[in-house]
Amino acid sequence: MIRWGRFTTFLIIVVIVFAVTISAAPRLFSKIPLGLDLQGGIDVLYQIGDNGQTITASDVTATVAALENRINKLGVSEPDIEVVGANRVRVELAGKFNQAQAMQLLTEEANLQFRAPNGQVLATGQDIEPNAAYEADPQLGSPDVSITFKNPALFQQITTTYLNKVITTWLNGKEINAATVNSVISGGNAVITGMPSIAAAEQLAKLLNAGALPEPLHTLSSTTVGPTLGQAALQETMFAGAVAIGLIFIFMILMYRLPGVVAIVSLVAYSMVLDAVFAGFPVTLTLTGMAALVLGIGMAVDANIITYERVKDELRNGKSVQSAVIAGQRKALRTILDSNVTTFIAGLVMYAYGSGDVRGFAVALLSSIVVSLLTAVLLSRSMLLLLTKSNVFRNPWLYGAKRKAVTS
């Protein structure tokens, strides 16, 4: 007897899976944050302070604040600043911007000092307002940087003490200017002269305004990816993924016929749910992460293959289609769980001990295993059972049995 109710339920599930996927998947996909390797950007790991220097938690906080301040000057959307361990900070900037300028602005120090003739430091960059600007020297036309002291009294005191003496200006440990104090200055306005070029004066003004770094930063590692390179990689990997999925679909239908169709519907659902998981959390998608997802599809297919091979076994043993499907699914489940758990353990270890790319890969692998258990096992099983119990298709050949082997 044909049970049309079950068959209708089966068809409704198929329609829902495809409708939701077609309508929501592209929108969800656009919400998934892309890693540097897919949209370009820079990734820099800094050590705060010199080797052997003790770094306190407040030093770290101050450094992060200073870096944030500098990044804001760049106008990069969603910068990612992460403190790593006790004295390291990782900065990730994705998207399109002037990478060389960004790297320079982040790493470069503007350690400005005014020194007395005996070398004593009189004032530093922290004593000035963040309104430094380039200006052309009124007499010589050479590039200068105008600055304003936060506390005009300090500058007045300096110019009083060192009237008619030479005050030197130092930038990052290099003397850039030596000038004789001609008069006492009370308003707090001063000019740094002796800049080699207009660009250098503008850069110094920017750095002074961005605020000094509380501790020197040393670059431990850096990666830069050009934006066009990243986009090309994304498009190529997407195309490869589509080809791979297409090949797997054809293979599954040729090998397993009707259950193969069920497997395809469950794989579409798998891609859709995974899409939602990545967009929802959100999980940043990297190139190796994408590779892990395509591999994850392979594993989701494996769950179906194990089941269908078991069903074939049972059909060969002479069971009816319905009991073969039930028995095959039951026997396959334990195998699938054991094999998925072992891979999951490998993924967990990768997540715990990996960094960067390895970690992105692990997250993608772990999510894909969980989602594949939901879709390639749970959904796929229920759909195949519905289809079998509906009795619409009763020919064992449709379930993978050899035509001659079965006498029904």
Added chain:
Amino acid sequence: MALWGEAKGGDVVIRFAIIQRRKWFFLLSGSITLAGLIVVLLFGLNLGTDFKHGARVQIELNQPFQAQQVRQVFQSVDLPVGPSGITAGGKNNELAIVMLGETLSSHQQDVLQAAIKVAFPHSQGAEVESVSPVIAQEQSQSAIWAVILASLGIMAYVAVRFEFRFAVAGIVALLHDAFIVISVFALLRIEVDLPFIAAVLTIVGYSINDTIVIFDRIRENLKGAKLSSLADLEHLVDHSLWQTMARSINTVMTVLFAALTLYFFGGDPIHNFCFALLVGLISGAYSSIFIASPIWVAWRARSIGKVKPARPDPSVV
């Protein structure tokens, strides 16, 4: 002949006795492993900057090039490149990978990028990685730890769910696969970077995953089986291998489809990663059938006669 209680899983024909020929497979894998060991010891691995101090500049030139042209560009900005510092990669060898012994400052990168753009107008810009020695050492150590811990975790799980002998046989097979990939990379002088570690770990996961399905069938067939001789044991395992053969082949086929298309169409940055996957997947499928199961048989054979009954499986009624 009701060798194992009732005939489970249909009447699969053993087309080729695998277990009896195990010595040949051990010999084959043993010699590949030994050759790999010699290559790794003699030449070492071609470590990328993820594991070595220095800078790595990867430039998509989008045109064929001579190493000399690239070397000149680097020399023009005062960056001397060693004799073997430039390799061509990617699908059409239009990707230049330049290894430098020193890390690059942001200013140097800036000047370099500009010089490349002038010399190679079609280039898509460079990917520059700079790593200092501290980080390089930390990353290589954490990668090695990840492999060791992953193996231990997997071993513990298999020992609990199956038995210790299965766990050891499975681990030997997965280490075999990981080692073959490492040897192939050492032999072909392909760069080893962080994604390579991700690939090796995937292979570790796949290999054990593939092996478990076969072990699961052996365990199932062992139930109620009377093993009075080595031949019985060999026959039982051969039977299990052939029962799962269609699955073993079909699964590796689908994963290979995925790895192959990624290899051919997936973009230059993951080219090496996919190559590692390809080698590892083939080795993983091979070792599950021809290494893991035969090792288990060789070990299990010692306790024939003083057989304890195979462990009952609580989850199957």
